[in-house]
Amino acid sequence: MSLLALSDVTKVFGGLIAINDLSFTVEAGSIVGLIGPNGAGKTTVFNCITGNYTPERGQILFDGTSIRGLRPHRVVELGIARTFQSIRLFGKLPVLENVLAGRHCRMRAGLLSCMLHTPAMRREEEAAVARCMEELDFVGLADRCHEAAGGLSYGNQRLLEVARALAADPRLLILDEPAGGMNDQETAALVEIIRAIRARGVTVLLIEHDMRLVMQICEKLVVLEHGTLIAEGEPETVRANPAVIEAYLGADDEKW
């Protein structure tokens, strides 16, 4: 069984069909790229999976259970964590607390134990901080844990979002243009990080415009145009697909 399966998902915005009867699957342990020209509905697909939008029709199964229409925090609890296309960190909070926010859903201390700082709550808190520091170390930001997140460079903010998502123990990580705004050096490092994430057993689904990155790391590509699936499969096959070439010829900001 696939880790994530979308079947016939349709999302309409005030009469405008953003996604039309979309079906694809993401196998456990793989890195899948969702690509397509600007405005093809890629981010809308992500928002349907993460619960920010509820599709009008269709089914979204995560590990066999339906997650359609669940609220975003429930989806995170079930094991899907995300990053945002326009970075959405808590800019004024320290780097560490941004990651702790991602850890939040794996912590259990209730209102009273939080007020009283019971021993159990303190143990949990320490374990969470330690875990979050590991994630920060994983993306290379451990030393900057006390700085305000908004003060980090663009590339590091993207990495911090990844660390925040990883702190939630996801089985599926959804990255929305992780390399957006990164220079070549940073992108190369990102490729290594995404591979390391997969090596940890986390499945990755990503939207990306940087085709070099996509061709390098994805085992499978899903191509959208105008909200409709036009191709699906291994990168080399997809690249040779006439429909895909057609879709991309019009768009000038994509490079293959």
Added chain:
Amino acid sequence: MEQFLQQLLNGLAVGGIYALVALGYTMVYGVLKLINFAHGDLFTIGAYLGLTLLASCNLAGLLPIPLAMLAVFVMVALLVALIGFLLERAAYRPLRDAGRLSAVVSALGASIFFQNAVMLVYGARVYVYPDFLRPDFTVSLMGVNVPGVRLLVIVASIVLMLGLWAFIQRTRIGAAVRAVAIDPAAARLMGINVDKIISLVFLIGPGLGGAAGLMVGIYYGQIDFTMGWSYGLKAFTAAILGGIGNIPGAMLGGLLLGVIEALAAGYVAMAWKDAIAFLVLILILIIRPTGILGERTADKL
């Protein structure tokens, strides 16, 4: 039927006044995203200035009464507009880049300041508008005798609203106001002087509010220095009801609130009318979280 019509017209008159005050809230909110809590007190100042000009300065003795009223109307609007302009300069402009709530507290301070300034100048007692100024004719409408002052208030508020609407929709400056309300940064890039537009809004809003204050004085015949709180709160409620930041929304919200209140007072219980008005507001917001005409802004993700 007669009672219903009387309550309806009474509601429309009060609602028209609410709408005029609500316009001040909504326009300021549109350009600054600030709830100008001092707006209700500018309205009070309008009522008191009107009284001073009419009675003390004896304008009514110098000119024919309708003409005197019109002159006072214009003068009050201009004077209160000036106070609004100064208020923005002194209390809000320095807080333009600070958090929104800081400006709200500054507005609350300004409200307390104005209210007590009025009390110190005029004293804490209730003032009565001179009787001979109230138009005392009645009009027969569908077989019901309606006090003329009621109709005058309705007509005056509708004329002012239509004037504002035409200004906002049909003139270049009106378009600039709308542009600033949508996106101040983009408006600035397009060459609009945002500071000037904000100042303009702080002239128009308080001007209308001051005129509404005068209308309350004429309509009810008596004013007191705390009336800004209750009218301000009602008008703000009306602005939210219609969808804050939305100019036709404020007009609709004001009229609707006035009518709801009048009907509640007439058919349910006078003592509960304010509570019923708020209850209706809460119910409408539960059903439509952005007010009746407010646009849903989709969450950008």
Added chain:
Amino acid sequence: MTRTVFSVALGALICVLPLFCNAYWTDVCVMIGLYALLSLSLNVILGQAGIFHMGHAAFFAVGAYTTAICNTLWQWPIFLTMPLAGATAALFALVVARPIIHLRGDYLLIVTIGIVEIVRIALLNDVFGLTGGSNGIFGIARPRFFDFRIVKSIHFYYLVWGMVGISLVLFYGLWRSRFGRALNCIKADDVAAEGCGINVSRYKLAAFVLGAFWAGMVGTLYAAKMTTIAPESFNFMESVIIFAVVILSGGSQLGVLISAFLFIGLPELLREFSDARMLVFGLAMMLMMIWRPQGLLPPGPRRYPVVDRILGKLHSSGQNASGGLAGLAGAEVETPVNAQTAARTGEDRP
């Protein structure tokens, strides 16, 4: 550090203050304490979770009336009514907030104002025949602590400020926990908070209910102190003052105490201006916000002692902690565009 020293000094001052005050000023200090308690509880809702709530007096009123009714009708001892007053206020908050908690900032503001007005009007109209209409309820008994009757101002002073002390400890604990962090995240960006796995509406509601519980218990203290309560003590203006105290404080607990003193104590000190006192007060409110728009004392950073140990371990184990897996932090090149975007994302979202 200076903050710690200042806090200790302030704590000591509060402990010995009534020894140097006459009954009048002790009463003023009791009022400051009551407002400090209300503001501390509103701070959880408004300061930490960023919920625009201008109706705190409603919960305060529900608590005070619960105590007054239970005490005068059924002779319950005051302290026994305290948890009930808190619970009633909390239940009331839960019921009214549930359908409106998702409303956007300013819409929520007017709704909470509406709730205060509805509660006040209901009390005025002698709802259920229990609230005594505009006269309110009088003859509320003094609280008893075993055989000790709390009557004098100085007794109330230590009762109220004792509760302030307890609240400070509990709310400080809350702030330094996952709960406090979750509220801060919601305040900064609720969509991102939900996207990280924080149940936004539940936490907002929890903050609301907790704040109401506290306000309800403060209502008990207020009813016991005054022995008479009337609807006008819980009007919109009270809510406004509590709201302004929290905004001026900047959000830290020490800030709330100072701000409560300024708002409640200052008008008393201004008595010599007599009639012009509220005029000066309003002016002072404007000037204080212009002088310190961010509030008197924003909360400092939370401390995580365990972090230094972890960082030390990372460094000593030979790993390049700053480089991590990618060595990005070391190699990063700040282009102007990046710096600009970083600055932009640093701002709070509206």
